[in-house]
Amino acid sequence: MTDRKKLVAGNWKMNGLMASLSEVQAMVTGAASVPGVELAICPPATLAAAIGGALKASSIGLGGQDCHAEKSGAFTGDISAEMWADVGAKYVIVGHSERRTLHGETDAIVSAKASAVIRAGLTPIICVGESLAERDSGRTLDVITTQLAGSVPDAAGQTPVVIAYEPVWAIGTGRTPTVAQVAEVHGAIAAAMEARFGAAGKGIRLLYGGSVKPDNAKELMAVAGVDGALVGGASLKAADFLRIAQGCA
Numbered sequence: 137m138t139d140r141k142k143l144v145a146g147n148w149k150m151n152g153l154m155a156s157l158s159e160v161q162a163m164v165t166g167a168a169s170v171p172g173v174e175l176a177i178c179p180p181a182t183l184a185a186a187i188g189g190a191l192k193a194s195s196i197g198l199g200g201q202d203c204h205a206e207k208s209g210a211f212t213g214d215i216s217a218e219m220w221a222d223v224g225a226k227y228v229i230v231g232h233s234e235r236r237t238l239h240g241e242t243d244a245i246v247s248a249k250a251s252a253v254i255r256a257g258l259t260p261i262i263c264v265g266e267s268l269a270e271r272d273s274g275r276t277l278d279v280i281t282t283q284l285a286g287s288v289p290d291a292a293g294q295t296p297v298v299i300a301y302e303p304v305w306a307i308g309t310g311r312t313p314t315v316a317q318v319a320e321v322h323g324a325i326a327a328a329m330e331a332r333f334g335a336a337g338k339g340i341r342l343l344y345g346g347s348v349k350p351d352n353a354k355e356l357m358a359v360a361g362v363d364g365a366l367v368g369g370a371s372l373k374a375a376d377f378l379r380i381a382q383g384c385a
Contacts, residue, residue, distance in 0.1 A: 142357070142384040143298065143341055143364035145176040145199060145261060146371025147229060152179050160187050162374035164194040170381040173364070176227050177371070181215055188224040199227035199261070202235060205248035207255075217249075217256035228253045229366075231263040231287050233304045243286025250297065251289045261298045261343070261366065262287055264325070268305035277324050284328050293333035298341045299325055300366040306346030308368060315359050318344055322361035350376050353383030 148156075160177065167175055178199035179187045188198045204214040220228050230253060231246035246262065253260035264283040266276045280301070288297065301321050306312050313321075322342050329337035344356055345366030356362060364384055370376040 140339065140341060140363055141174050142172070143174045143176065143343060144367060144377070144381045144384060145178060145227060145229075145298075145300075145343065145364070146367050146377055147201060147232070147345075148177070148179045148183075148372060149201065149234070149368060150180060151369075151372055152183050154183070154186065156183065156372070157186060157190060159372065159374045160190045163377060164190065164196060166374055166378040167195050169378060170385050173381045173384045175377075175381060178227065178229055184220070184223045184225070192224065197226040198224050199229065200225050201229050202232070203228050203230065203249055203252055205245070205252045207252075217252040217258060220253075221256045221258055225258060227259050227261050227298070228256075229261045229263065229300075231283075233263060233265050233302055233307060236263075237304070243283055246287040247289050250287065251291060254289065254291050254295050254297070259296045259298060261300050263300045263302050263345070263366070265302040265304050265307075265346070271303065271305060276321065280321060280324060281328050284325065288329075288332075292329075292340070293336045296339075298343060299329070300343040300345045301325060302345035302366065304346075308347065310347055312347050312352055312356070315355060318356060318359045319361060322359065326361050348380060350379035350383070353380040357384045 176197040176199045178201050200220040203217040230249040235241045250260040266279040270279045329340050341363040343364045343366045344362050348365045348367045
C-alpha cells in the first residue's frame with residue numbers, strides 16, 4: 137500500500153476499432169522510454185481480448201472502463217469485474233463523471249462497483265470531481281469529500297485502490313485547473329484518505345484527469361500529491377500517450 141510509482145492510465149471511452157491495435161503496438165514498443173512510470177490502457181470491451189493479448193508480454197496493464205456490481209446474472213449489456221479479470225485486466229475505472237452524469241450513478245453505486253472490482257482481485261480507479269457550478273460557488277472541497285466518503289469502500293484500507301480527481305468542467309473542454317487548484321484538491325483528498333484509513337490511506341495513489349495533454353502533462357505531474365494521470369482523448373495515439381507518460385518521469 138506504499139507504492140507511489142506514477143501511473144498513467146488511458147481511458148479510451150467509446151473509441152477504438154481493431155485498426156487501433158497498431159497504436160497499442162507502438163505503445164508497447166515505446167513503454168521502454170518511461171521505465172519509472174506504470175502504464176495502463178482501458179479500451180472499450182470489444183477490444184479487451186485483442187488488446188489484452190497485445191499487452192500480455194509487455195509492462196502495460198489492461199483496464200476496464202466500468203463494471204456491474206454483481207458477479208453475473210440477467211444484466212443485458214453489462215460486464216462484471218470478474219469478466220475483466222478473466223481477460224487479464226488489472227484495473228477498472230468506476231464513477232467516471234460521464235457515468236455519474238449520463239447514467240445517473242450515485243456514490244452508493246460507485247462504491248458497490250469499487251467493491252466488486254476489489255472482490256475480483258483487481259484495483260479500482262475511483263473518480264471524483266466537481267462541476268463548473270460547484271467550482272464557481274466555492275463548493276469544490278465539500279463536493280469532493282462527500283464523493284469520497286460515499287464512493288470509496290471500507291475495503292480500501294486493506295487493498296490497493298487508486299483515486300482520480302477529474303474536474304468535470306475540464307474533461308474534453310481543453311480547460312484545466314491552475315496548479316494551485318490541483319494541489320488544493322489533491323491535498324484535500326490525501327488528507328481525507330489518511331484520516332479515514334491511517335497509514336494505508338497515505339499509500340493511495342492520486343491521479344489527475346481532465347484535458348491532460350502532452351503540452352501540459354509535465355506541469356501537472358509535477359504538482360505535489362499528483363501520482364499520475366487518467367488520460368482521455370490523448371491516450372488514443374501512442375505518441376501523445378507516451379509524451380504524457382514522459383512528463384511523469
